[in-house]
Amino acid sequence: MREIHVIGIGAGDPDQLTLQAVKALRSTDVFFVLDKGEVKSDLTQLRRDMLDAHLPEGSYRVVRASDPERDRSAGGAAYSPAVGDWRSARADIYERLITEELGEQERGAFLVWGDPSLYDSTLGILEEVLARGRVAFGYDVVPGISSVSSLVARHRTGLNRVARPVQITTGRRLAEGFPDGVDDVVVMLDAHQSFRRYADQDIDIYWGAYLGTPDEILVSGPLAEAGPRIERLRAEARERKGWIMDTYLLRRHPRDTPPAPPGD
Incomplete structure (x- = not known):
């Protein structure tokens, strides 16, 4: 079965990676990165720097996809539905990445800023993908140092x-x-x-x-x-x-x- 690591990578300092996070990095075949565009390209580069610091060159693959836009103008009663639509759009992307880019016996990983349990959507999105029933995988969570x-x-x-x-x-x-x-x-x-x-x-x-x-x-x-x-x-x-x-x-x-x- 496919396996997924959800790895908390801290608030931005590469030295904040825990030993458990480094171990998870080293057992990963494919890293999934959502690209937030040129303006936030340094966030993507920080992730690449962490991988370069801890993994041998050529020992892993990085698969990038464009992060869907969220309606940030929605307020009041429209706020929660707008967030739900954005999360479902992300779930579509996650499902495609896991189905098409991760082999049956491979491990993939999502690198999450801070800690995956604190104001982050990754765990909820993965649960939505599993609930759809079109792809099966197991996943674990590596806590990180939150902001x-x-x-x-x-x-x-x-x-x-x-x-x-x-x-x-x-x-x-x-x-x-x-x-x-x-x-x-x-x-x-x-x-x-x-x-x-x-x-x-x-x-x-x-x-x-x-x-x-x-x-x-x-x-x-x-x-x-x-x-x-x-x-x-x-x-x-x-x-x-x-x-x-x-x-x-x-x-x-x-x-x-x-x-x-x-x-x-």
């Missing part, structure tokens, strides 16, 4: 504070309101800098873009002060490279603790 882990490591801080929860959410959700009962919030996939609506609150931000790459940018400090700088650096970086991948941690300062009930 969240990389972010807090680079800022030399933790995700949570003692006995306190932390929540990971999206910019779209943050724009709807700060999560109830949580003072430490990691935000991903925020194209609109939703942190701006909280600039008048007592909140620190730890922000990072292109984590683990030579283009890495880090900013931290009180949101009211750091926010405008982040907006400027983000706009400049996006203009320079044509794309940006960033994430951030918002840390709200402790509010007054309510008095304990009588008798406690």
Whole structure:
């Protein structure tokens, strides 16, 4: 039976590949890469650099396909259907690649930025392909160092504070309101800098873009002060490279603790 590795490759630093990831790379015959176009060609090159660093030349094949466009203008009730359509279009591509490019006894691999379990669609798409029943394969998952882990490591801080929860959410959700009962919030996939609506609150931000790459940018400090700088650096970086991948941690300062009930 065909076998697939879903390999988390970290946030961008080749040194963040785990030993388990390197072992999976070395057992792979065919690597599938979705090409996001010329603007993001350096993302494809980072993957090739990782392969070149760990695998003998000629020991594997790379098969590329064009990544389908997603309707990023869809909002509100149309957002989830638009994402579903995009994932199904990707499933069509995955199914074709596995059927036509992977031999019955070969192992293929998808190289996933960060960790495959955190805001990534690969696992869901593979399940959709299997559910169609037109091609059979097994797959395993190799965890990676997520951008969240990389972010807090680079800022030399933790995700949570003692006995306190932390929540990971999206910019779209943050724009709807700060999560109830949580003072430490990691935000991903925020194209609109939703942190701006909280600039008048007592909140620190730890922000990072292109984590683990030579283009890495880090900013931290009180949101009211750091926010405008982040907006400027983000706009400049996006203009320079044509794309940006960033994430951030918002840390709200402790509010007054309510008095304990009588008798406690």
